[in-house]
Amino acid sequence: MSYEPHGRHLIAGEWVAGAATFESRPATGAPSVFAQGSAALVAAAAEAAEAAVWSYGFAPRETRAAFLEAIAEEIEARGPALTETAGAETGLPAARLEGERGRTTGQLRLFAAHIRAGDYLDRRLDPALPERAPLPRPEIRLMQRPVGPVAIFGASNFPLAFSVAGGDTASALAAGCPVVVKAHEAHPATSEIVAGAIDAARARLGLDAGVFSMVHGGAHEVGAALVQHPAIKAVGFTGSLGGGRALFDLCAARPEPIPFFGELGAVNPMFFLPGAAATRGAALGAAWAGSLTMGVGQFCTNPGIAVIRADLAGPVLAGATEALAKVGAQVMLTEGIAAAYRAGRDRIAAAPGVRAALSSMCQAREGSPNLFVVSGADWRANADLGHEVFGPLALLITVESDAEMVEIAKSFAGQLTATLHLEAEDTALAGRLMPVLERMAGRVLANGFPTGVEVCDAMVHGGPYPASTNFGATSVGTMAIRRFLRPVCYQNLPEALLPEDLRGL
Structure with a gap:
């Protein structure tokens, strides 16, 4: 039709x-x-x-x-x-x-x-107390209005x-x-x-x-x-x-x-805790790649950054690299978004201490995956690394200890989401991270990926600035x-x- x-x-x-x-600039067909x-x-x-x-x-x-x-x-x-x-x-x-x-x-x-049910009106009633001493209380009601x-x-x-x-x-x-x-x-x-x-x-x-x-x-x-x-x-x-x-x-x-x-927007950091990284690292890396490239990474909840202990990073990195290598260039929403993605890729690639695990080139209105790795020390030294790159670009931050992971978590600006990948043995470290993530993000996830925002009563899609x-x-x-x-x-x-x-x- x-x-x-x-x-x-x-x-x-x-x-x-x-x-x-003005003329439209469609992906296909005449403007x-x-x-x-x-x-x-x-x-x-x-x-x-x-x-x-x-x-x-x-x-x-x-x-x-x-x-x-x-x-x-x-x-x-x-x-x-x-x-x-x-x-x-x-x-x-x-x-x-x-x-x-x-x-x-x-x-x-x-x-x-929801509006038929009326709960959103937050109706309140404080009845009058004419006999209250030393002063009577008037009747007071409250309701939300447009x-x-x-x-x-x-x-x-x-x-x-x-x-x-x-x-x-x-x-x-x-x-x-x-x-x-x-x-x-x-x-x-x-x-x-x-x-x-x-x-x-x-x-x-x-x-x-x-x-x-x-x-x-x-x-x-x-x-x-x-x-x-x-x-x-x-x-x-x-x-x-x-x-x-x-x-x-x-x-x-x-x-x-x-x-x-x-x-x-946000970079929506994920934290691969030691137990999860040790038992299912390659699978986590592949699943990260799938979330990262969904819709050519053009989601505000795209998980662009992950944090992992350096001694456990190998399987996650291998799984992500293998999966991303199979994803070719795809059409992005606009030429401007594609150009901004390439500029963001070049900015990350040129940052001190950053190395490319998977690098790809794309032209015109296309986007293709890129995966970079940086140490926790180099991450903390360069605030620009925390700026969103809108598209299928990933940055893996490697840390030397659980304590450094907590400190890295504290370095993030406000986010829409933050995710923990964990096993039962990671509960103590997750407990240390939770207060940090609650202050950081509007939605905290466990063992999932933030792309996909359910429309329901309990959903929060927001967070501290700049999210x-x-x-x-x-x-x-x-x-x-x-x-x-x-x-x-x-x-x-x-x-x-x-x-x-x-x-x-």
């Missing part, structure tokens, strides 16, 4: 063209022309979103739940066109895209069920699950916040299809047209205009550290600063909705003036 993009923005229910344009975003388009979308707050933000939970479910249905109805279009734009295989579509619709339905219009930036590496209708948009809409999305230039036609699905769902339910808008990018000024518009009250972002930090600083510098929920800009938030799982809510306290209000969800407590 082929889709012919029209190249326009969706502004409050209307498809809008523009004078300035298409898309209208370039502008500050004026951003302003129109943000103002429409503010106008929609008064109806959508105060609508019953059932209305929002039905909207999320309708979006899922409309996305599924466009399934073949999405798979074909996203595959051409990104180079991702059909099976991956179909799985990602299922994840996208699944999280929409999960959020619908913050207002939210800006969402689509991610390059997930054209569905972290893009136009991804987890950020789903959680903002679940919270009762109208959304303005800046579509990613890596997959504009895919974004156009999904935006059409959201608008069709909105129209089905008769919701205010300003509840959702999408503006194409094409210029850096579009993102800046979006986070600086006074109607925008929070931002959700998945992308690079440099781009995310620039937007974060703009949010903080506004006359009214707003929260910026940026997921900026994310807000260590108390997650961009995956039902707790993601809390990012776009704020608590409101109600003191001695008549029942008729209370929000419906607070009455009768």
